[in-house]
Amino acid sequence: MAGQQAAAAGAGGPVVCFGECMLELQGRPFGTLQQSFGGDTLNTAVYLARCGAAQGLRVDYATALGDDTLSDGLLQRWQAEGLGTGLVRRLPGRLPGLYLIEVDDQGERRFHYWREQAAARSYFDTADGDTPLERRADALGALYLSGISLAILPPAGRARLAALATRLRARGAPVVFDNNYRPRLWPDAATAQAAFTQFTSLASMALMTLDDEQALWGLPDAQAALQRTLALPCAEVVVKRGAAPTLVRLAGQAPVAVPTVPVPRVVDTTAAGDSFAGAYLAVRLAGGGAEAAAAEGNRLAACVVQHRGALMPRQAMPGADGPPA
Ligand code: ADP
Numbered sequence: 001m002a003g004q005q006a007a008a009a010g011a012g013g014p015v016v017c018f019g020e021c022m023l024e025l026q027g028r029p030f031g032t033l034q035q036s037f038g039g040d041t042l043n044t045a046v047y048l049a050r051c052g053a054a055q056g057l058r059v060d061y062a063t064a065l066g067d068d069t070l071s072d073g074l075l076q077r078w079q080a081e082g083l084g085t086g087l088v089r090r091l092p093g094r095l096p097g098l099y100l101i102e103v104d105d106q107g108e109r110r111f112h113y114w115r116e117q118a119a120a121r122s123y124f125d126t127a128d129g130d131t132p133l134e135r136r137a138d139a140l141g142a143l144y145l146s147g148i149s150l151a152i153l154p155p156a157g158r159a160r161l162a163a164l165a166t167r168l169r170a171r172g173a174p175v176v177f178d179n180n181y182r183p184r185l186w187p188d189a190a191t192a193q194a195a196f197t198q199f200t201s202l203a204s205m206a207l208m209t210l211d212d213e214q215a216l217w218g219l220p221d222a223q224a225a226l227q228r229t230l231a232l233p234c235a236e237v238v239v240k241r242g243a244a245p246t247l248v249r250l251a252g253q254a255p256v257a258v259p260t261v262p263v264p265r266v267v268d269t270t271a272a273g274d275s276f277a278g279a280y281l282a283v284r285l286a287g288g289g290a291e292a293a294a295a296e297g298n299r300l301a302a303c304v305v306q307h308r309g310a311l312m313p314r315q316a317m318p319g320a321d322g323p324p325a
Contacts (some may be wrong), residue, residue, distance in 0.1 A: 009315075013141035013173075014058040015285060016086055016090055019134065019149035021095040023070060029102055036309075037065070037074055040097075040146050040180050043112040043271040043310045046234050046301065047278025048144075048318060049082045055286045057140075060084035064119040066094040071119070080088070087132040090154035094119035094243055096274060115152070124157035132223075134160070137167050142174040142285060149211070150195045151185035158195060165202045174285070176276050177203035177234070181212035191214060205284070207277050210241045238280065238294060240273055248290045258294035261302035271310035276301040278280035 019041025027033040042061060047057040061083045065071035067090050074096060075085050097118030102110040115121075124131055143165055151156055165175045177199045186192040196216060199205050214225035222241075229239050231251050239247040245257035264307075275295035283293035304312050 003315070012271040014060040015048065015052075015058045015142040015144065016062050016087060016133065016140050017041045017048070017144045018123075019061045019146055020097060020118060020152050021061070021074060022099050022115060022118065024101065026101040033100070036272075037077065038310045040148050040178070040274050041144065042078070043274035044144060044146075044178070044277045044281075045078075045276045046081045047304075048281050049161060049272075049278075050122070050314060051282035051300070052285065052294070053082060055282070057082060057282060057285060060087050062087035062123070062298070064089040064091050064121075064123040066090065066119050067092050070098055070152075089119075089131060089137065089237070091119045091122055094122065096120070108251055118152070120159055121152050121154065123158070124153065124160040126127055128160065128173045129229070129248075133164060137164055140168060140172070140173065142176065142281075143168050143194055144176040144281065145199070146178040146179070146180040147192070147196060147316055148180050148182055149184065151192070152201060162198060162202060165199070169202060169204065174205060175203045176205040176207065176277070176281060178207040178273065179209055179212045179216070179227055180273065181209075181216045183215065189216065189218070196243055200232045200234050203234050205238070206232055206242065207238045207273070207280065208232075209273050210239055215288050219281060236290060238297075239292070240276060242272075245293045246276075248294050250290055258291055258298060260298045262304050263305055266305045268308045271307050272301045272305050274310065275304040275312075 016224050019039060021037055021039035021042035024032045024036045024038045045059050045061045061078055065074060065088060075088065078085055097115030097120065100112045102112065153161060168175050180198065183191060191217060208229050210222060210229065212227050213229050214222060217228060219225045219228065226239065230237060235251040237249045244259050245259050247257055249254045249255040280293045280297035280302035299318050303318055
């Protein structure tokens with residue numbers, strides 16, 4: 001049965017989520033805008049910290065920010081969510097990326113991004129081995145990154161991240177890759193395909209949204225995408241398919257379907273996959289089975305899609321245990 005083979009949890013070090021978190025503006029253009037923040041790997045880090053708090057899991061968020069007051073504000077908010085921020089680089093004169101969610105009279109949302117110059121892209125723009133992540137590589141418990149983490153880095157940065165992941169894998173620490181394919185962040189599909197191939201080979205776990213895989217490889221239908229995804233070299237593959245059952249495939253075993261939780265009304269699917277990842281990893285890194293982990297992922301994601309925005313209120317989380325001490 002799938003799910004009985006527990007993941008090798010890191011040897012007590014923090015789980016690190018690496019990527020980009022941006023400033024968010026939402027509302028009517030030229031009118032009143034609400035300012036907040038968001039980003040796939042940050043969302044996962046927050047949900048992982050919330051889900052893993054009871055078992056003492058430590059979660060760090062690694063990225064680069066500027067030395068401005070908005071960057072200060074982001075750091076404070078991440079720390080308030082219980083995230084470690086000791087691996088964050090502060091780059092003088094730089095700024096975080098920004099996106100605007102334009103909401104029209106019908107409630108339709110349109111996204112605009114200003115992220116080409118974001119500090120996060122320059123995380124590895126320093127001498128080889130000279131980032132906090134690389135200096136602490138041997139003390140990290142696990143590494144989580146996404147297709148967006150790869151997309152924002154220049155090729156040299158991606159190579160440094162791959163070397164870091166390889167170092168963790170060499171001593172048995174989990175490396176988790178979440179596909180999150182966003183075509184507009186890549187110069188072309190071939191570059192993205194090469195990077196995804198590299199990281200799905202390096203990773204010990206791949207959390208794959210089927211639609212993204214189909215788009216990345218230009219596959220004719222979901223069945224073709226499923227076949228390709230289940231055949232990835234990664235030992236542990238999870239296939240997310242919206243409301244359809246989630247599939248878990250461990251090395252050498254047949255895939256197992258884990259039903260999702262019926263949702264009466266989907267309000268906003270933002271961070272569905274990110275929250276799934278947080279809940280899934282909290283179970284796996286504590287030594288739980290993959291099927292139980294997928295059930296928890298499905299349970300949390302079903303709650304998240306019934307709330308507006310990426311981060312649902314902590315008090316409304318399934319099995320909520322209040323704010324961090
Ligand atoms: P992503 O957010 O990465 O695009 P999906 O849309 O596949 O990925 O959703 C991620 C997870 O969220 C699913 O695996 C499932 O657990 C949950 N989910 C998404 N949509 C629904 C839905 N309509 N009903 C129940 N669960 C859902």
